[in-house]
Amino acid sequence: MKAAPRLTVGLPVYNGEEYLAQSLDALLGQSYTEFELIISDNASEDSTQEICRDYAARDERISYVRQPVNIGAGPNHNFVFTEGRGELHKWASHDDLYGRDLLLKCVEALDENPDVVLAHAWQAIIDPAGRIVLPVEYPLATDDPRPSERFRSMLFAVGGDDFYGVIRSDVIRRTPLHDSYHHADRTFVTEIGLHGPFYQVPEQLFFRRDHPGRAERARPNIRARSANMDPRRANRLRNPVPRLLVEYVWGFVSAIRRAPLSSAERRKCYQYLALWMASRMVPGSSRRIEDTVLEPEAGVTR
Secondary structure, three states: OOOOOEEEEEEEEOOOOHHHHHHHHHHHOOOOOEEEEEEEEEEOOOOHHHHHHHHEEEEOEEEEEEEEOOOOOOHHHHHHHOOOOEEEEEEOOOOOOEEEOOOHHHHHHHHOOOOEEEEEEEEEEOOOOOOEEEOOOOOOOOOOOHHHHHHEEEEEEEOOOHHOOOOHHHHHOOOOOOOOOOHHHHHHHHHHHHHEEEEEEEEEEEEEOHHHHHHHHHHHHHOHHHHHHHHHHHOOOOHHHHHHHHHHHHHHHHHHHHHOOHHHHHHHHHHHHHHHHHHHHHHOOOOOOHHHHHHOOHHOOO
């Protein structure tokens, strides 16, 4: 068996034929090469399988797995992580693009800052043709040395795409991984932030593609989005919408309980969570707990 690489890049994909080859070229052409690429094909019904097998035959860093049935986006993301061997992990999307030095700069940031648990870079939105249409500012205080302030920022501010950053694998293992309730990706990234600060490489190196297929996969309501994460969530009796919302809030509570926080920091996190909940329960609030919010992290698809 070959020695484990420092970094695992996990790419879960479902029906990704339109942009998959472009994303694979961007990943395999990175200036940092010490990584393995694990692709989990979630029983795609298009030519995704053929594309993946072709690339795997040409690059030994690729491991390709095809799921026999569609297990949903959440389990598929978790699968590529648990299969990885790297001390660092990055999830990748089949339709995004990556600057050539993205992995290199993120790994260097983690090496130079032992307290940092996640490194990512400035990003921009691109159109289907790959043209930049909107540079995206990063509004979060995830570099604050205080866990409670990082938590507060991720609760109240909208933005960031840190789910797709390079993360220390041992920190991910301290979490329950990706769940399938409403906005489970938000609670996951927030929990990572309770373990340490994030670092944003001050270069535009991550390019999030906006296209009709991505909008379709975003799903129109809470149940549909949760069922996209895990098909078992489609059962109305076992997963009524109130349960999905309660699990969302409880995800934050559980993250605070698990995190290595001082008593004072833990109390502050609970206080911020109570304020956040109260602000979204006020009649007429523009940001209700159940609202669909155009947050990049909410774009995890199967």
